[in-house]
Amino acid sequence: MRFLKTTALIAGTLALGLSACTVSVRPNLTLQASGGNLITRVTPDRGEGSTYGVGETVRISVGTRTPGYVTLVALQSNGYANVLVRNEYIAAGTTTFPRGQIFTVAPPRGVQRVRAIFTRVRPTTDLVVSGYYDGTRWNTFTEAYVNPYPQADRDVQETFFYIR
Template identity: 80%
Template sequence: MRPVHTTAVIASALAVGLSACTVSVRPNLTLQASGGNLISGLKPDRGEGSSYAVGENVRINVGTRAAGYVTLVALQSNGYASVLARNVYVQPGTTSFPRAQDGVVYTIAPPRGIQRVRAIFTRVRPTTDLVISGYYDGDRWNTFTNAYVSPYPQADRDVQETFFYIR
């Protein structure tokens, strides 16, 4: 009888302790298009899952293990997607977007909610420009990315995604 009682006390303590926790789910932990482990890091300047108010600026830090081309695409909470940076040549290491020479800032605007940012990396310059504008659901968003990188060998491409919240 004692082992059952101890187990019940432990289970109750865990349930009480977990009831105050917030669980965050990272979107798209595994992407079919991901290939060569070429992106070493991808996060907003305050960290993944951080929060930004409308009107604040955000920078996206992309770490790469090889020289190549980065495209950043944002997917808003309402499903609207847009390109933040297209086929930007980077050296190995961390590059912050927007870069100073780009002459732009990424200013947070509505809609409020989760903002996903996908980095697409290829070692060779993409032969087609990424044309994306419009509304995407999760399946179309992934299908689009897969179609964009499929011409390149898996070892020469990588796709990663991060997120933050707009309040």
Template identity: 65%
Template sequence: MKQVLLLGTLALGLSACTINVRPNLGLATSSANLITDIRPDRGEGSTYAIGERLRLRVQTRAAGYLTLVSLDPNGNGNVLIRNAYVPAGTTTFPRPTDAFTFDVAPPRGLQRVRAIFTRSAPSTQLVFNGTYDQGRWNSVTQAYVEPYSAQDRDIQETFFYIR
């Protein structure tokens, strides 16, 4: 099954203390730094043409559950990966066993991807559908991680461009 990635402004997470995010969006995250890296396969800030295939690399300090969400330039939110178990270390999505690909699609512009990590399996289903402004997007992702202690959650962000 092929999943089309409606990569607009791909976005990712929030949590408990302030971090530096490349387009600094005032995101907060845990001080645990459980996600040590997230980036597109061509590198952060790289450019992809519509129709090209994208891979996302995520590196974590601990095993846990990862959700990847995006926010396109029009403000539409998407869940790319939901509650995927990842071991400590580096995982590239889609994984070889996944039955989908990330094929870059319109709209064109800055794309943000938000990685949301928890050490334990999430007890609630993250629902991202609809249109978001930055404040509402941050509120939704923050609400998702609030049940977890600061040392058991992390959110980080990366970006790229679609031309």
């Protein structure tokens, strides 16, 4: 009988502990289009997976091993994508965006993905993002944009945060 009570107590404790857990699914952080390992980090100012309220400001830091050109593209929780920074030259090290402006968090609420696309050489085309993207189309779009550049001269990384 004592064994049964102890087992029930342990099972109850585990159930209570597990009910308080939150499971987070991280978006794709390294992509097939990535090849050069040129980006060392991409993070929002409060850290990856952090939470921002509508109307708050967010800054994105991008660390790179070499100088080059970065484009930041945001994918909202509803699938709509837009360019935050386009073909901006950065030195090696850490650069924080935006420069000279602010990014204000706006609806829709949910997970906000930010993809950093880096090339050592100036891109020959401007990245034009218009419309809604699912995960497959989002990856295909990025790959098509960076494929003209040698793998050693490009990198693609992604981070995320939540909008409440």
